[in-house]
Amino acid sequence: MSQQVITPELCEWIAEQTRAGHASESVLAAMLGSGWDEGVARQALARTLGQSATLTPPPGATVGLPEPEMSRFTPVIDAGDRHVKVLMALRQPRVIVFGDLLSDEECDGITSLAGKRLARSETVATGTEGSEVNAARTSDGMFFERCETELIRTIESRIATLLRWPLDHGEGLQVLRYRPGAEYQPHYDYFDPGHVSTPSILKRGGQRVATLVIYLNTPTAGGATIFPDIGLDVAPVKGNAVFFSYDRPHPATQTLHGGAPVIEGEKWVATKWLRQGVFT
Ligand code: PD2
Numbered sequence: 001m002s003q004q005v006i007t008p009e010l011c012e013w014i015a016e017q018t019r020a021g022h023a024s025e026s027v028l029a030a031m032l033g034s035g036w037d038e039g040v041a042r043q044a045l046a047r048t049l050g051q052s053a054t055l056t057p058p059p060g061a062t063v064g065l066p067e068p069e070m071s072r073f074t075p076v077i078d079a080g081d082r083h084v085k086v087l088m089a090l091r092q093p094r095v096i097v098f099g100d101l102l103s104d105e106e107c108d109g110i111t112s113l114a115g116k117r118l119a120r121s122e123t124v125a126t127g128t129e130g131s132e133v134n135a136a137r138t139s140d141g142m143f144f145e146r147c148e149t150e151l152i153r154t155i156e157s158r159i160a161t162l163l164r165w166p167l168d169h170g171e172g173l174q175v176l177r178y179r180p181g182a183e184y185q186p187h188y189d190y191f192d193p194g195h196v197s198t199p200s201i202l203k204r205g206g207q208r209v210a211t212l213v214i215y216l217n218t219p220t221a222g223g224a225t226i227f228p229d230i231g232l233d234v235a236p237v238k239g240n241a242v243f244f245s246y247d248r249p250h251p252a253t254q255t256l257h258g259g260a261p262v263i264e265g266e267k268w269v270a271t272k273w274l275r276q277g278v279f280t
């Protein structure tokens with residue numbers, strides 16, 4: 001089936017239906033009846049009506065996601081031990097760029113701890129249980145244990161406060177180093193429900209529901225975090241971070257993202273993935 005596109009005409013039609021007094025649920029039902037994919041229809045409603053689209057979540061969706069306190073949209077959020085800047089926020093899909101999440105010293109502390117333990121990055125292998133080296137991801141990486149050092153604990157507890165998500169629902173921080181030419185091709189961070197290894201992965205805390213990629217340095221050129229579905233490129237700047245959430249393991253979340261090739265210098269990131277439940 002060809003990809004369905006949310007056009008200005010479609011958004012205008014949704015707005016018209018709403019002005020005529022039709023509830024969001026009825027507009028959704030009418031769209032499904034005329035052949036719209038449910039994910040695309042929900043996106044179109046959310047994009048047109050914003051918070052006023054009162055839809056019951058799709059079956060299987062995670063209700064209540066990691067999310068900072070954004071109701072007053074202050075330029076700075078108190079994350080407990082540090083004030084974190086909000087540089088950009090997109091509602092649908094939820095993407096927020098934070099400034100000054102980590103100090104320069106904290107970034108350097110993590111890179112120096114991680115540097116000694118880097119190995120060529122692996123991803124979940126296709127069709128088997130386990131992981132394998134993958135050409136789509138040409139970085140070197142390592143994982144910290146949760147709360148492995150005082151510095152890691154401090155950062156994890158800041159993230160838990162900022163995103164209002166319990167510390168024990170997070171995986172250990174992953175650090176990646178990209179050299180010039182290295183990239184991470186576009187992918188989704190949730191576990192593919194159709195993959196053989198997914199049922200055993202989900203036993204340790206359920207699905208991933210959000211990602212926070214923290215930039216530990218500023219590459220000279222290249223290395224943006226890209227979101228191809230929404231045409232967004234986030235510049236990697238030391239201490240800043242990009243956050244995005246997804247309420248179900250489905251491309252309709254529009255959370256396809258990747259790390260563009262580094263052109264000059266190195267790029268270092270620390271990624272925190274948040275799970276539905278306690279990650280063991
Ligand atoms: O380094 C990045 O920009 C990046 C891009 C896509 C990191 C990840 N995904 C990740 O760690 O999942």
Ligand code: ZN
Pocket residue numbers: 187188189211257
């Ligand atoms: Zn990713």
